[in-house]
Amino acid sequence: MSEPIRYMEVNSRGVTEVTQERHPMNALLREERLPHIWCSGCGIGTALTCFISALLKSGLDLDKVVVVSGIGCTGRVAGYVQLDSFHTTHGRAIPFATGLKLANPELKVVVFSGDGDLVTIGGNHFIHAARRNIDMTVICVNNFNYGMTGGQHGATTPVGSITTTTPYGNYEHPFNLPYLAAASGAVYVARWTVLHVRRLEKALGEALAKRGFSFVEVISPCPTNFGRWHKQRTGLDTLKYYHEKGVIRHGADPKNVDIELGGEIVEGKFLDIEKPTFLDSCAGIVRKAIES
Amino acid sequence: MSEKGLLTGSFFMQGDIACAEGAIVAGCRFFAGYPITPATEIAQRMAERMPQVGGTYIQMEDELASMNAVLGASWAGVKAMTATSGPGFSLMMENLGLGIMTETPCVLVNVQRGGPSTGLPTLVAQGDMMQARWGSHGSYEIIALSPSSPQELFDLTIRAFNLSERFRTPVLVMTDAEVGHMTEKVVIPPAEEIEIVPRRKPRVPPGDGYQPYLPDEDLVPPMAVAGEGYRIHITGLTHDERGYPSTSDDSAQWPLIQRLVNKIRLYRDEIIQVEELNLDDAEVVVVSYGIAARAAMWPIELARREGIRVGMLRLITVWPFAEEKIRDLAPRVRAFVVPEINWGQMALEVERCAAGRAPVYLVPHPGGDIHKPERVLAAIRRAVA
Numbered sequence: 235m236s237e238p239i240r241y242m243e244v245n246s247r248g249v250t251e252v253t254q255e256r257h258p259m260n261a262l263l264r265e266e267r268l269p270h271i272w273c274s275g276c277g278i279g280t281a282l283t284c285f286i287s288a289l290l291k292s293g294l295d296l297d298k299v300v301v302v303s304g305i306g307c308t309g310r311v312a313g314y315v316q317l318d319s320f321h322t323t324h325g326r327a328i329p330f331a332t333g334l335k336l337a338n339p340e341l342k343v344v345v346f347s348g349d350g351d352l353v354t355i356g357g358n359h360f361i362h363a364a365r366r367n368i369d370m371t372v373i374c375v376n377n378f379n380y381g382m383t384g385g386q387h388g389a390t391t392p393v394g395s396i397t398t399t400t401p402y403g404n405y406e407h408p409f410n411l412p413y414l415a416a417a418s419g420a421v422y423v424a425r426w427t428v429l430h431v432r433r434l435e436k437a438l439g440e441a442l443a444k445r446g447f448s449f450v451e452v453i454s455p456c457p458t459n460f461g462r463w464h465k466q467r468t469g470l471d472t473l474k475y476y477h478e479k480g481v482i483r484h485g486a487d488p489k490n491v492d493i494e495l496g497g498e499i500v501e502g503k504f505l506d507i508e509k510p511t512f513l514d515s516c517a518g519i520v521r522k523a524i525e526s
Numbered sequence: 527m528s529e530k531g532l533l534t535g536s537f538f539m540q541g542d543i544a545c546a547e548g549a550i551v552a553g554c555r556f557f558a559g560y561p562i563t564p565a566t567e568i569a570q571r572m573a574e575r576m577p578q579v580g581g582t583y584i585q586m587e588d589e590l591a592s593m594n595a596v597l598g599a600s601w602a603g604v605k606a607m608t609a610t611s612g613p614g615f616s617l618m619m620e621n622l623g624l625g626i627m628t629e630t631p632c633v634l635v636n637v638q639r640g641g642p643s644t645g646l647p648t649l650v651a652q653g654d655m656m657q658a659r660w661g662s663h664g665s666y667e668i669i670a671l672s673p674s675s676p677q678e679l680f681d682l683t684i685r686a687f688n689l690s691e692r693f694r695t696p697v698l699v700m701t702d703a704e705v706g707h708m709t710e711k712v713v714i715p716p717a718e719e720i721e722i723v724p725r726r727k728p729r730v731p732p733g734d735g736y737q738p739y740l741p742d743e744d745l746v747p748p749m750a751v752a753g754e755g756y757r758i759h760i761t762g763l764t765h766d767e768r769g770y771p772s773t774s775d776d777s778a779q780w781p782l783i784q785r786l787v788n789k790i791r792l793y794r795d796e797i798i799q800v801e802e803l804n805l806d807d808a809e810v811v812v813v814s815y816g817i818a819a820r821a822a823m824w825p826i827e828l829a830r831r832e833g834i835r836v837g838m839l840r841l842i843t844v845w846p847f848a849e850e851k852i853r854d855l856a857p858r859v860r861a862f863v864v865p866e867i868n869w870g871q872m873a874l875e876v877e878r879c880a881a882g883r884a885p886v887y888l889v890p891h892p893g894g895d896i897h898k899p900e901r902v903l904a905a906i907r908r909a910v911a
């Protein structure tokens with residue numbers, strides 16, 4: 235590891251010299267942008283750490299890896315990675331990423347964003363990119379709420395959850411994301427909580443290596459806006475909850491992995507299949523037609 | 527067709543097709559769209575033509591997606607376009623703003639039809655002119671062009687690509703159902719005779735201090751794209767020259783917004799194109815654009831036969847608006863007459879620049895048809911009465 239960073243901090247107490255250890259992931263983080271905006275106990279940082287470890291082990295040419303995010307706490311990931319990265323608009327990371335990938339198939343395109351962004355406002359793009367089997371890895375940090383805007387409910391919020399817009403308890407049925415991804419056409423589908431860092435890292439590595447639409451749902455604490463209403467005031471409380479409720483069931487039928495408030499959280503790799511990607515099919519069919 | 531799949535020669539061609547061919551000549555190799563009358567033919571043509579020229583066509587799930595895919599493609603280094611009409615144009619507004627904020631060259635064609643809402647799907651209007659100017663939130667300048675014929679739709683689509691690269695910004699081609707669906711002679715010159723503006727690239731190699739938003743003297747920053755090793759970060763948040771968000775106060779907002787506005791405003795002479803007809807002796811000036819300008823030619827002729835000295839200022843570039851032209855004319859003409867197929871949009875600009883020095887007579891039309899000649903003629907007569 236390289237030298238620690240030293241800098242002067244000016245605040246109400248005067249000027250202090252701060253010594254900051256270099257982040258072990260510094261090769262892939264924009265250190266000059268740290269500290270990040272995430273709350274203490276938030277799970278997004280862990281998800282990012284696992285992603286970076288997976289990426290470093292992947293053998294991919296990092297100059298060709300692109301991270302695209304939408305808007306939200308998770309959406310800020312794009313701004314911290316030392317890679318070509320795009321912080322787009324709310325819900326639209328996937329179509330932006332689609333344009334990048336189709337215009338330059340050499341790129342390895344990763345979409346890293348929140349549940350609200352990817353499957354609530356952006357749900358239509360999510361299912362269509364999966365249906366087309368666009369070659370991209372989609373990492374969805376699911377904290378069951380809109381963290382950035384102060385904890386409103388969304389399409390992933392379990393029935394009964396208290397949020398700032400479901401003060402009496404949520405009465406909407408949530409999406410089961412692995413089921414949605416699998417039914418829409420994804421070729422790789424996995425879910426892990428941020429408690430299982432090794433397994434999460436492994437899943438992210440597999441997703442990155444996969445050709446086609448690969449999807450990893452990362453269940454993650456948001457103590458500030460979701461945990462606080464559900465007896466999980468700290469990130470640690472939520473990790474303990476994951477420890478208690480998490481069950482690993484590789485190959486489980488995605489249909490059966492709904493998440494209910496207080497219920498078990500099924501984790502594992504649910505789907506890993508082969509299918510021609512959008513570009514494979516496009517090249518095949520168009521070439522045949524043009525040549526005939 | 528040439529070896530590279532480019533057309534050259536003289537054709538009897540529909541406006542929408544001419545638009546697609548213009549894009550191809552300009553170097554467009556990515557098209558994302560969603561079917562909508564009267565712009566569908568552009569998408570259909572691109573679906574057929576993109577594979578022939580080594581490009582990519584994708585029909586997205588909606589216009590939000592289309593606009594974003596175009597931005598993504600541009601950031602992959604490929605010239606990209608989408609085409610739509612009113613309802614889709616409305617859906618594109620947020621991400622047009624992303625294109626403006628991130629300074630992404632691309633072209634958005636709006637083949638206007640009658641609105642509001644679903645309106646008149648197959649019939650002409652020019653009701654989106656102010657939306658083109660102000661439709662996305664925030665403060666910005668925009669470039670928009672308005673053709674009056676299929677030939678001009680071809681020419682201006684090329685110009686739109688060139689301007690988008692020159693100024694690093696999305697450029698709008700604001701055409702309409704009439705021009706888009708009209709079939710006329712279109713001449714496509716040999717490719718080597720057509721000027722194509724390439725993308726402005728960084729002059730330093732990766733790792734040598736390139737900053738994505740450090741502008742050249744003309745306020746336009748050179749553009750590195752994904753996969754070139756520069757490791758850029760691009761955001762729709764207010765950002766500094768490194769491209770990093772800076773949102774805790776207005777310190778980055780000031781220089782950024784001023785630059786986004788000025789890189790276009792200060793160079794408007796380079797952008798603004800108008801056609802002037804009989805302006806030297808004109809007592810009345812018809813200011814119009816697109817199909818409405820073409821429909822005004824006959825009433826202008828009739829008025830001149832009656833002895834009224836009418837001239838025409840046809841806006842080819844609609845945004846930025848030809849302010850100086852109107853300011854110059856206002857003190858020496860008796861009136862402006864503005865026929866447009868809406869309830870008064872560009873007429874507001876004419877009024878603003880005439881600043882009370884000459885009255886402005888709007889000849890409105892709600893859409894669905896072009897102006898009857900007598901209505902424009904009546905307005906000209908009233909202007910000199």
Ligand SMILES: Cc1ncc(C[n+]2csc(CCOP(=O)(O)OP(=O)(O)O)c2C)c(N)n1
Binds near residue numbers: 352388
């Ligand atoms: C079009 C639009 N609507 C609303 C917002 C406000 N907004 C910003 S982030 C966000 C929700 C983000 O939730 P999620 O994707 O789950 O991310 P998290 O913050 O939980 O990581 C919303 C609604 C916006 N930026 N743009």
Ligand code: SF4
Binds near residue numbers: 271278377382456458
């Ligand atoms: S609000 Fe929630 S999701 Fe956002 S940073 Fe804080 S803990 Fe994380």
Ligand SMILES: [Mg+2]
Binds near residue numbers: 349375381
């Ligand atoms: Mg969330």
